[in-house]
Amino acid sequence: MTSAAAPDTADQDVLGGDVLGGVDSHADTLHVAVISDNGGHLADAEFTTTAAGYAAALAFLEAHGHVRAIGVEGTSSYGTGFTRAARSAGLHVVEVNRPDRAERRRIGKSDPIDAYAAARAALSGRASGSPKDDTVAGIRALHNAARSAIKARTAALNQIGHLLITAPDTIRAKYGPLKGSERTDALARLRPAGDAVHTAVLTALKSLARRVKELTAEHEALTRALDGEVTVHNPGLRAVHGVGPDTAAQLLVTAGGNPERMRSEASFAALCGAAPVPASSGRTNRHRLSRGGDRQANAALYRIALVRMSSDVRTRAYVVRQTAAGRTKKEVIRLLKRAIAREMFRCLTTTVAVPDIADLRPLRQAKNITLTAAARHFGLWPATISTLERGIRRDDILAHAYRDWLQAA
Structure with missing residues (x-):
C-alpha cells in the first residue's frame, strides 16, 4: 500500500462528516479516493487486491468520516473482491461505468483521476445501480x-x-x-x-x-x-415454454441475481436490447431497433421467440395475424422479443408457481394408456407428451387438457 495523500487544509473541517469513496480497480491493485459530501477531494491511496488490502482500504475510507456510499468501477470483474468485502462490512456500494470518452479526453486518465470520478459519480447520483450479488x-x-x-x-x-x-x-x-x-x-x-x-x-x-x-x-x-x-x-423461469438451461442461465446472469437492480420491465427490456429507441425528429415520429444492452441476453430472447414460433400455438397464431397485417418476419420477431422480455421480467422478479405435473404419468399408467395413444389423441409426437410428464417442458394448457382427458378415460 502506498502512503495516502494528505487532505487539503480547506477540507480539514469536513473530516468526521459524511464522505464518499471511489474505487478504480485493477487485477493486482485498486486505487481508492475519498471526497467530502460537497465534492471536495480529501485523499487517495493505492491498495493490493488481497483480503488485507481490502481491509486496509475500508479502514482508510472510514478514517475520513462516515462513508455514505462507494462508487466502484468493475464490480463484476476486477472490483468483485473489494465489492464483496465492502458489502460484508455493511457499506453501500454502487456500480460505476467508466467515464465517457469526451470527459476522459478533457481531463486525462490516471488511477487517481478515475477513482475521484467514481466517487463524484456516486455523489451526484449518476451512478446508482446496485452491483450484482453472488447468488448466481x-x-x-x-x-x-x-x-x-x-x-x-x-x-x-x-x-x-x-x-x-x-x-x-x-x-x-x-x-x-x-x-x-x-x-x-x-x-x-x-x-x-x-x-x-x-x-x-x-x-x-x-x-x-x-x-x-x-x-x-x-x-x-x-x-x-x-x-x-x-x-x-428459479423453477418458474426454467419451466417457461422455450426456456432451456442455457437460456435461463443467461437471463439470470444478466439480471445479476438481485432483480431489484431492474426498476421496471421496460428497464429490463432495454438491458436486453429489446426496447425500441425513439428516433423522432420534426415531423418524423418513429422508433429504431436498439443495438445496445446485453447482446447475449438479446440472443436468449431470440432463441425463445424461435422456439415458440415453431411449437407454441398462441405464438403461431400471433405470427399469422401480424403477417396478415403486413409485417415482415424480422418485425414480428422484434415484437415477440419485447413481449417475451416482459414475461421474463415477471419470472425474474416474482415467484412464479409451477403447476404440479407429477400426477400425469402415474395417472396414464394406471389407465393403461400408452404414450403413443395419448399423443395420437392430441395430434402430437409421443416425445412431446413424455417431456411434459417429466417436467422438461411446460405447457399449462396442454397439461390441463391432458389431465382432464386421462381422468375421463
Missing part, C-alpha cells in the same frame, strides 16, 4: 464453462472440415461424404497408416475427432449441472 456466481461459472466447451467443439469440427478439403483423395473420398456424429465416430476409431502424408493427416483427424467427442460429453455434463442449478434457483 455458480450459474455464471457453469454457463461460461459450457459455452466455452461448445466454442472449442465448433472450432474442432471446423478444423476437421478444412482438413478433409485438402486431404489426399483417398481420405477425402472415404470420410468426406460422412456427416455429423457418423463422421466423428469413424475418425475417432481409425488407425493411421500409409505414407508419411496419409499418416500425419489421419493422426490429426483422429485427434480432432476424439477432442470433439470429449467436448461433447463435457458440455452435456455441464448442461445437466447447469439445469439443476437453474431449476433450484
Whole structure:
C-alpha cells in the first residue's frame, strides 16, 4: 500500500462528516479516493487486491468520516473482491461505468483521476445501480464453462472440415461424404497408416475427432449441472415454454441475481436490447431497433421467440395475424422479443408457481394408456407428451387438457 495523500487544509473541517469513496480497480491493485459530501477531494491511496488490502482500504475510507456510499468501477470483474468485502462490512456500494470518452479526453486518465470520478459519480447520483450479488456466481461459472466447451467443439469440427478439403483423395473420398456424429465416430476409431502424408493427416483427424467427442460429453455434463442449478434457483423461469438451461442461465446472469437492480420491465427490456429507441425528429415520429444492452441476453430472447414460433400455438397464431397485417418476419420477431422480455421480467422478479405435473404419468399408467395413444389423441409426437410428464417442458394448457382427458378415460 502506498502512503495516502494528505487532505487539503480547506477540507480539514469536513473530516468526521459524511464522505464518499471511489474505487478504480485493477487485477493486482485498486486505487481508492475519498471526497467530502460537497465534492471536495480529501485523499487517495493505492491498495493490493488481497483480503488485507481490502481491509486496509475500508479502514482508510472510514478514517475520513462516515462513508455514505462507494462508487466502484468493475464490480463484476476486477472490483468483485473489494465489492464483496465492502458489502460484508455493511457499506453501500454502487456500480460505476467508466467515464465517457469526451470527459476522459478533457481531463486525462490516471488511477487517481478515475477513482475521484467514481466517487463524484456516486455523489451526484449518476451512478446508482446496485452491483450484482453472488447468488448466481455458480450459474455464471457453469454457463461460461459450457459455452466455452461448445466454442472449442465448433472450432474442432471446423478444423476437421478444412482438413478433409485438402486431404489426399483417398481420405477425402472415404470420410468426406460422412456427416455429423457418423463422421466423428469413424475418425475417432481409425488407425493411421500409409505414407508419411496419409499418416500425419489421419493422426490429426483422429485427434480432432476424439477432442470433439470429449467436448461433447463435457458440455452435456455441464448442461445437466447447469439445469439443476437453474431449476433450484428459479423453477418458474426454467419451466417457461422455450426456456432451456442455457437460456435461463443467461437471463439470470444478466439480471445479476438481485432483480431489484431492474426498476421496471421496460428497464429490463432495454438491458436486453429489446426496447425500441425513439428516433423522432420534426415531423418524423418513429422508433429504431436498439443495438445496445446485453447482446447475449438479446440472443436468449431470440432463441425463445424461435422456439415458440415453431411449437407454441398462441405464438403461431400471433405470427399469422401480424403477417396478415403486413409485417415482415424480422418485425414480428422484434415484437415477440419485447413481449417475451416482459414475461421474463415477471419470472425474474416474482415467484412464479409451477403447476404440479407429477400426477400425469402415474395417472396414464394406471389407465393403461400408452404414450403413443395419448399423443395420437392430441395430434402430437409421443416425445412431446413424455417431456411434459417429466417436467422438461411446460405447457399449462396442454397439461390441463391432458389431465382432464386421462381422468375421463
